[in-house]
Amino acid sequence: MIKHAIWISWENQRRNRELSAALQIPLFEFCEIDRINNYLKKYIIGIAKTLYVLTKTRPRIVFCQNPSIVLSILIIGLKTIKDIRIVVDAHNAGLFPIDGHSEILNCASRIIQRYADLTIVTNEILKQHVDKNGGRAFVLQDKIPKLKPTRYKRLRGRYNILFICTYADDEPYEIVFEAAKDIEKNIFIYVTGHFDKKGINPSDLPENVVLTDYMPEEEYISMLHSIDATIDLTNRENCLVCGAYESIAAGKPMVLSKTRALMEYFNKGAVYVKHTKDSIANGIKEVLRRKEELTGQISNLRKIRLTEWQEKKNKLEAIIAESF
Numbered sequence: 001m002i003k004h005a006i007w008i009s010w011e012n013q014r015r016n017r018e019l020s021a022a023l024q025i026p027l028f029e030f031c032e033i034d035r036i037n038n039y040l041k042k043y044i045i046g047i048a049k050t051l052y053v054l055t056k057t058r059p060r061i062v063f064c065q066n067p068s069i070v071l072s073i074l075i076i077g078l079k080t081i082k083d084i085r086i087v088v089d090a091h092n093a094g095l096f097p098i099d100g101h102s103e104i105l106n107c108a109s110r111i112i113q114r115y116a117d118l119t120i121v122t123n124e125i126l127k128q129h130v131d132k133n134g135g136r137a138f139v140l141q142d143k144i145p146k147l148k149p150t151r152y153k154r155l156r157g158r159y160n161i162l163f164i165c166t167y168a169d170d171e172p173y174e175i176v177f178e179a180a181k182d183i184e185k186n187i188f189i190y191v192t193g194h195f196d197k198k199g200i201n202p203s204d205l206p207e208n209v210v211l212t213d214y215m216p217e218e219e220y221i222s223m224l225h226s227i228d229a230t231i232d233l234t235n236r237e238n239c240l241v242c243g244a245y246e247s248i249a250a251g252k253p254m255v256l257s258k259t260r261a262l263m264e265y266f267n268k269g270a271v272y273v274k275h276t277k278d279s280i281a282n283g284i285k286e287v288l289r290r291k292e293e294l295t296g297q298i299s300n301l302r303k304i305r306l307t308e309w310q311e312k313k314n315k316l317e318a319i320i321a322e323s324f
Helices: 014-022 039-057 069-079 103-115 124-132 173-182 217-226 242-250 260-265 277-289 291-323
Strands: 005-009 027-029 061-066 085-090 118-121 137-139 159-163 187-192 209-213 229-232 254-257 270-273
Touching (some): 005 014, 005 069, 014 027, 014 061, 014 085, 014 242, 039 069, 069 085, 069 103, 085 103, 118 124, 118 291, 124 137, 159 217, 159 277, 187 217, 217 242, 229 242, 254 260, 260 270, 277 291
Parallel strands (some): 005 061, 061 085, 118 137, 159 187, 159 229, 187 209, 229 254, 254 270
């Protein structure tokens, strides 16, 4: 337990909820800010809510999520006038904003890394990046969540795959749609996320692709437990995708991108693919063919990663107790 601390986030993200709960830190999750399209309004409301919480709680330690860059810069700036210590939970998009294409945001990210008292990252490569920028990093992956379904869904295919997708720029969703044409028609791919923001017309897709749109938490958990396997892909080399943790929680084998980070941490219960139509189609066929074997591996991996995570969490608490 970390005393006199709060956790602030401007978006709805399972990692915040799991980590703050495990560390017994009160979470202030202003996820409505993430849904505001007007940037001026977004940041005025976000800053006002954050300052109100800080004034009301008067914490000694503030945990915040990056992204948001603006939230993290705000907390870093307050450090100069308030006696607070800062822990930033940095996601890939926080360390490499707009995939590194904006020098202004890259500079802001380096400032956050340098002046935070500690930056939490998900793998060793990201830790080295923070250390190189003059910061201090600690590796702590997401905790495998507890996802208990309230019901199971009746689905359309003989086999059903859940493609965990947000239609972000790092997700090769169009290639998955193409791959669906090369698999058996009784294998259905259900795709999560707001597809309308990309102007996708469901009628243009193969008949075995079903766009679910965004699903509330309870419905998503039910879907996750009702399918045979999952797909979660990213072209970011050092990104550990959230859907993989959720797949382990539900005991489902996975099709993942063939990156070093994913292959090392999710090293059981998965088939790894390149982002080509043929590779993804073959990966889907393989994960179904090896379903029983891979499901057994997932169960074993869950036990290993939960034990490791608890040890790392205890080490983080000790570091903060000793250094802060």
